[in-house]
Amino acid sequence: MAFKHKHLLGIQDLTASEITTILDTAESFYEISTREVKKVPTLRGKTIINLFFEPSTRTRSSFELAAKRLSADIVNFNSNASSTSKGETFKDTILNLEAMNPDAIIIRHPCAGATHYAATFSRSNIINAGDGAHEHPTQALLDAFTIRQQKKNFKDLKIIIVGDILHSRVARSNIFLLGKMGARVTLVGPPPLLPREFEKFGVNLDFNLDRAIEGADIVMMLRIQLERQAKNFFPSIREYRNIYALTAKRFRRAKKNAIIMHPGPINRGVELSADIADSAKSVILKQVENGIAVRMAVFYLLLGGKDREAFD
Amino acid sequence: MKLLIKNGRVVDPSSGLDKTIDVLIDKGKIAAIKPNIRASGAKIIDASRLVVAPGFIDMHVHLREPGQEEKETLSTGALAAARGGFTSIACMPNTEPVNDNRGVTEYILSEAKKNAVVNIFPVASITRRQLGEELTDMADLNDAGAVAFSDDGFPVQNAQVMRRALEYSKILSTIIIDHCEDKNLSAEGVMHEGYHSYLFGLKGIPSSSEEVMVSRDIILAQRADSPVHIAHLSTKGATELVRDAKRKKVKITAEVTPHHLFLTDSSLENYDTSYKVNPPLRSKEDAQALIRAVKDGIIDAIATDHAPHTVDDKSVEFDKAPFGINGLETAVSLCLDRLVNAKVISLHKFIKMISFNPALILGLENKGRIQVGADADLTLLNLRQEIVVDINTFKSKGRNNPFHGWKLKGAPQMTIVGGKVVYSSSPSRSSQ
Numbered sequence: 001m002a003f004k005h006k007h008l009l010g011i012q013d014l015t016a017s018e019i020t021t022i023l024d025t026a027e028s029f030y031e032i033s034t035r036e037v038k039k040v041p042t043l044r045g046k047t048i049i050n051l052f053f054e055p056s057t058r059t060r061s062s063f064e065l066a067a068k069r070l071s072a073d074i075v076n077f078n079s080n081a082s083s084t085s086k087g088e089t090f091k092d093t094i095l096n097l098e099a100m101n102p103d104a105i106i107i108r109h110p111c112a113g114a115t116h117y118a119a120t121f122s123r124s125n126i127i128n129a130g131d132g133a134h135e136h137p138t139q140a141l142l143d144a145f146t147i148r149q150q151k152k153n154f155k156d157l158k159i160i161i162v163g164d165i166l167h168s169r170v171a172r173s174n175i176f177l178l179g180k181m182g183a184r185v186t187l188v189g190p191p192p193l194l195p196r197e198f199e200k201f202g203v204n205l206d207f208n209l210d211r212a213i214e215g216a217d218i219v220m221m222l223r224i225q226l227e228r229q230a231k232n233f234f235p236s237i238r239e240y241r242n243i244y245a246l247t248a249k250r251f252r253r254a255k256k257n258a259i260i261m262h263p264g265p266i267n268r269g270v271e272l273s274a275d276i277a278d279s280a281k282s283v284i285l286k287q288v289e290n291g292i293a294v295r296m297a298v299f300y301l302l303l304g305g306k307d308r309e310a311f312d
Numbered sequence: 313m314k315l316l317i318k319n320g321r322v323v324d325p326s327s328g329l330d331k332t333i334d335v336l337i338d339k340g341k342i343a344a345i346k347p348n349i350r351a352s353g354a355k356i357i358d359a360s361r362l363v364v365a366p367g368f369i370d371m372h373v374h375l376r377e378p379g380q381e382e383k384e385t386l387s388t389g390a391l392a393a394a395r396g397g398f399t400s401i402a403c404m405p406n407t408e409p410v411n412d413n414r415g416v417t418e419y420i421l422s423e424a425k426k427n428a429v430v431n432i433f434p435v436a437s438i439t440r441r442q443l444g445e446e447l448t449d450m451a452d453l454n455d456a457g458a459v460a461f462s463d464d465g466f467p468v469q470n471a472q473v474m475r476r477a478l479e480y481s482k483i484l485s486t487i488i489i490d491h492c493e494d495k496n497l498s499a500e501g502v503m504h505e506g507y508h509s510y511l512f513g514l515k516g517i518p519s520s521s522e523e524v525m526v527s528r529d530i531i532l533a534q535r536a537d538s539p540v541h542i543a544h545l546s547t548k549g550a551t552e553l554v555r556d557a558k559r560k561k562v563k564i565t566a567e568v569t570p571h572h573l574f575l576t577d578s579s580l581e582n583y584d585t586s587y588k589v590n591p592p593l594r595s596k597e598d599a600q601a602l603i604r605a606v607k608d609g610i611i612d613a614i615a616t617d618h619a620p621h622t623v624d625d626k627s628v629e630f631d632k633a634p635f636g637i638n639g640l641e642t643a644v645s646l647c648l649d650r651l652v653n654a655k656v657i658s659l660h661k662f663i664k665m666i667s668f669n670p671a672l673i674l675g676l677e678n679k680g681r682i683q684v685g686a687d688a689d690l691t692l693l694n695l696r697q698e699i700v701v702d703i704n705t706f707k708s709k710g711r712n713n714p715f716h717g718w719k720l721k722g723a724p725q726m727t728i729v730g731g732k733v734v735y736s737s738s739p740s741r742s743s744q
Contacts, residue, residue, distance in 0.1 A: 089624075089627070089628055090628060090629055090632075091627055091628070109629065110631075111629035111630060111631040111632065112512055112513035112514050112583070112630065112631070113512065113513075113514070113582075113583030113629070113630045114583075114629045114630075116582060116583050117583050117629060117630070120582075131513070132513050132514070132631070133513035133514075133515075134512060134513025134514075135513065166510075169513060172511075172513060195510060197506055197507040197510050198510060200507050201510075201511075
């Protein structure tokens with residue numbers, strides 16, 4: 001089917017049916033990664049650039065493997081190793097890479113809107129792999145894929161997202177996606193990291209994790225960045241952990257079949273106690289696995305794999 | 313050389329004059345304001361269907377010279393001002409070096425005299441190198457020609473320093489202008505903090521960063537019994553503070569920019585850096601409150617905060633772009649269209665806010681009025697002319713203006729400084 005977007009910049013730009021299309025497409029790619037020969041020729045001859053201005057292992061590798069399993073050629077550029085450190089502007093970096101005629105450029109950047117800016121002058125398909133505190137669409141999509149895998153559908157699921165909401169692109173993309181898919185979302189965190197304007201996104205806010213977790217189907221924990229305490233968003237990691245860490249005891253208040261999600265990397269013993277991180281209720285590693293299928297789907301839909309039979 | 317402006321609708325807020333009448337200019341001064349003036353040898357300007365206003369004064373611009381001539385110079389800034397209908401502009405001290413000593417003030421004035429087509433009035437810094445610590449030699453700077461003092465983009469954070477500046481300035485014929493921003497609250501913010509900053513994932517500058525400082529300045533100015541002028545008011549809360557202070561007879565005045573009146577934070581959805589400005593474009597509610605404050609007379613002046621940047625400066629990620637909107641060449645048309653032609657305020661009131669009041673605040677005695685003996689600085693307006701903003705036609709070196717493409721009704725037609733025509737959109741109007 002035709003996917004009308006040239007770029008994947010954010011969940012905000014997608015409709016519920018487009019999200020479903022991506023998830024359905026990912027479904028059909030999921031199995032490839034379980035084969036003996038994990039490769040199909042779907043995107044043979046396509047060139048993809050993985051341009052990362054922030055450190056990342058999981059996301060960058062996931063994109064890279066997804067591209068390789070579709071037989072695309074993919075090149076990694078890291079900002080500290082590239083000419084950005086020599087003073088080249090972001091725009092010039094993109095234009096120089098474009099001179100090499102890639103088909104798609106995956107961009108992760110610490111500045112919100114950097115990928116949107118790139119899309120204003122770039123010929124390539126731009127895929128947002130995280131722009132500042134704005135969006136991380138493929139993470140939300142792989143989270144959605146995982147939720148659908150576990151819970152079948154989104155309607156009326158009670159989902160709580162816990163942690164540093166203010167600075168989280170994962171939270172934003174998930175808020176937009178889960179809202180479009182009909183889930184009920186509650187955001188939980190200390191007030192300085194949970195401004196009340198977030199209510200306008202159609203979610204509930206709660207400063208009290210013990211109350212919010214009551215009856216939850218999905219508990220999505222966010223990484224708490226350790227340096228935030230220096231800016232007084234909360235007094236100390238110790239105090240944060242006491243109030244907002246997910247422990248086995250707290251998790252018992254959620255639904256019996258509730259699951260635990262986390263976009264990674266986790267801070268063991270900070271937002272998640274070790275017993276919880278490794279529990280059978282955790283689908284954190286499933287999320288990582290599903291990331292490949294979802295990113296394969298995104299490549300396929302954007303780069304127009306002509307022939308479905310090539311991999312069916 | 314005499315100049316005779318015939319049949320214009322002369323509007324002068326200082327005297328309340330509003331009628332079709334002639335104005336004769338001789339030796340750079342207004343020589344007569346009468347019907348049917350005949351003056352042999354005078355160059356005649358046909359101002360029929362035009363408004364003849366006292367020359368517009370922009371009390372808040374950045375001209376970048378000395379130090380950042382790639383962004384703007386006194387010469388190009390003055391050309392932009394003339395095209396925008398301004399006959400006088402007051403330039404902020406954040407140059408390189410900072411205008412914190414007589415040498416820089418004199419340099420600006422002497423370069424302006426040589427190269428600028430409009431009057432340029434330097435604003436000196438309150439503190440040395442705008443560091444917020446030690447006061448500049450304010451009397452010496454005032455004597456050299458500084459008309460006001462401000463640390464503008466690097467506002468004085470230490471309340472004791474601001475208190476001393478307000479107290480000390482009482483011995484001078486000058487005023488303190490404050491860009492009200494608590495730098496701890498604004499931190500690394502790049503846009504107004506609120507729903508849209510959370511939506512776009514950009515760091516916010518809360519309204520409180522402005523309001524805390526406006527409150528502080530009101531308290532200090534009241535205690536010192538010294539005048540203070542609040543630059544580019546941007547929040548609803550700040551307009552309420554100024555309203556209360558005026559009621560209590562605090563010597564406070566305030567300005568607003570066209571962009572804070574006519575744009576809001578939702579415009580940043582495409583991360584277009586031409587909308588990045590400090591104070592940031594606020595919410596719709598704030599913009600509405602500012603317009604109400606203009607109507608109510610709480611805001612005294614319209615100023616542009618003209619802040620030119622090169623295209624390269626702004627062709628970067630939103631977080632990395634410098635703050636600033638290039639405003640000199642769009643302010644008058646925006647206000648004529650959105651305020652005057654939209655009947656939000658009268659033409660008389662608009663001219664008061666953009667000419668008479670700034671002259672009063674800056675103590676420019678012979679400006680901002682059309683009276684015999686006053687400086688022959690005049691702005692001629694065509695209220696019906698329709699224009700489309702095109703940044704590529706700017707006289708300014710900067711192109712960072714978010715109003716590109718806007719269709720506006722009303723435009724400056726001719727700008728006269730000291731009896732000399734420095735800008736005319738239709739040269740055919742004058743004859744011998």
